[in-house]
Amino acid sequence: MSNPAQILLIGAGELGTAFLPHLSALPNTKVTLGVRTPSKYTQLAGPDVTLTALDITGPSDELSKTFAQYDIVISATGFGQSAGTVTKLANEILEAGKLRKKAKKERLWFFPWQWGVDYDIIGDGEGLMPLFGEQKGVRNLLREKSFESHVNWTIxxxxxxxxxxxxxxxxxxxxxGDQVTMRAFRDWNHKVTVTDVRDIGKVLARVVAGDVESENQVVYAAGDTVSYGQLADLVERIMEKKVEREKWSIPHLQAELAKDPDNLIKRYRLVFARDGVWWDKELSANHKLQIPATNVETYARELFGVNQ
Ligand SMILES: NC(=O)c1ccc[n+]([C@@H]2O[C@H](COP(=O)([O-])OP(=O)(O)OC[C@H]3O[C@@H](n4cnc5c(N)ncnc54)[C@H](OP(=O)(O)O)[C@@H]3O)[C@@H](O)[C@H]2O)c1
Structure with a gap:
């Protein structure tokens, strides 16, 4: 790696701004923040953070040359990209790796926008989530082509x-109003893994620092993993009142979606009722490294304004 290591962080939205303080605090690194309009983000510049104009929808050959200048490229460009964008970026990274190889530089280390659920398991959600399917395709592309392309990746x-x-x-x-209804997607034992965005940057920084085995693999973070039953109990306890409970089974969610097939929220609910949305907290990098992470109870107390 260069000295200092050159990191390109693309995007300064919800995740990018949360990542920035953790990345810029790493020793011996220099962070460049790539955004479409740097003038919107001047407040984020600092001694270790430089802004650069970069549009990931731009021409691939130019982007590959730009990416090749960095040791580490981290995508925080949002999930709502149009079809093909995440694949285009992954291909440009592979080309950038080859350029680095020619220039006798070390492998390029890539963090794609996969800050979410387990796309290997979910795939395209039985046709409901083409973008999730594309995310799985990016994983397969990196698994297949990264070695020969002089790229390492971490999800x-x-x-x-x-x-x-x-x-x-x-x-x-x-x-x-005063009424709280808690709903379970699938059943009360089905689980969900959730992480506070403020904690994702902490995990990322430790991965970049080399404290986690992460080369060409998926690293799991988990602020908490709870069943819908545990979540309902928790909300009941901290709000100190009985909540209504309603189970939205998979057949119910399917029937609801059938009435309104283009409704994205209904698609998400059905996909989240299936597998690939949770893993044990004990397996997470934050747990193994003892990184303090917000759990659901702490988050809910803060949100509802209820003290410990
Ligand atoms: N995992 C989950 O459970 C979960 C939950 C909630 C939300 N999400 C999704 O996660 C996203 C939040 O993550 P995020 O912080 O990565 O996204 P974000 O908050 O939407 O921010 C995207 C950033 O990328 C930049 N950007 C957008 N298009 C670009 C392009 N073509 N070239 C260069 N930069 C570009 C934007 O800058 P400019 O527009 O200023 O150029 C912005 O700074 C939301 O989109 C949301 O849908 C996921």
């Missing part, structure tokens, strides 16, 4: 962002 699977499960539109924690 950090974070589960669902913790804030997400409390969003009203999901229907998991449904707060209507």
């Amino acid at each position: 950090v699977s974070t589960g669902i962002f913790m804030s997400f499960i409390f969003e009203q539109f999901w229907g998991i924690v449904d707060r209507e």
Whole structure:
């Protein structure tokens, strides 16, 4: 690696801004933040953070040359990319690795936008989530081509962002005035892994620092892994009142989606009711490294304004 190691962080949205302080605090590294309009983000620049204009929808040959200048490229460009964007980026990274090989530089280390669920298991969600299917394709592409392309990769699977499960539109924690209804996707024993975005950067920084075995593999993070039953009990306990409980079984979620097949939230609910959305917290990098991470109870108490 160069000295200092050159990191390109692409995107400064929810994740990128949360990653930045952890990455820039790493010793002997220099972070370049790639965004479409650097003038929007000048407050993020600092002694160890430089801004550069970069659009990942741009021409591939130019992007590959840019990426080849960095030792580490981390994508935080959002999940809502149009079809093909994540594959295009992965291919450009593979080309950048080859350019580095020619220049006798070390392998390029790539972190794709895979800060989410287990796309290997979910695939395209039986046709419901083409973008998830594309994420699985990126994993396969990297597994197949990274070695010959002089690229190493690490995927950090974070589960669902913790804030997400409390969003009203999901229907998991449904707060209507004084009434709280808790819903289970599939059944009360089905689980979900969730991580607070503020904690993902802590795990990422330790991975980049080399404290976790991560070469060409998926590293798991988990702020918490809870069953829907545990979640309902927890909300009941901290709100100190009885909650209504409603199970949305897979047949129920399928029937709801059939009435409204283009509804993205209904698609997500069905996919999250299936497998690939949880793993044991004990297997997570944050648990193994004893990185303090927010659990669901702490997050919920903060959100509901209920003290410990
Ligand atoms: N895992 C989960 O459970 C979960 C949960 C909730 C949400 N999400 C998804 O996660 C996302 C949040 O993650 P995030 O922080 O990566 O996304 P984000 O908050 O949408 O931020 C995206 C960043 O990438 C930049 N960007 C967008 N298009 C670009 C391009 N073509 N070239 C260069 N930069 C570009 C944006 O900058 P400019 O637009 O200023 O250029 C912005 O700084 C949301 O999209 C959300 O849908 C996932």
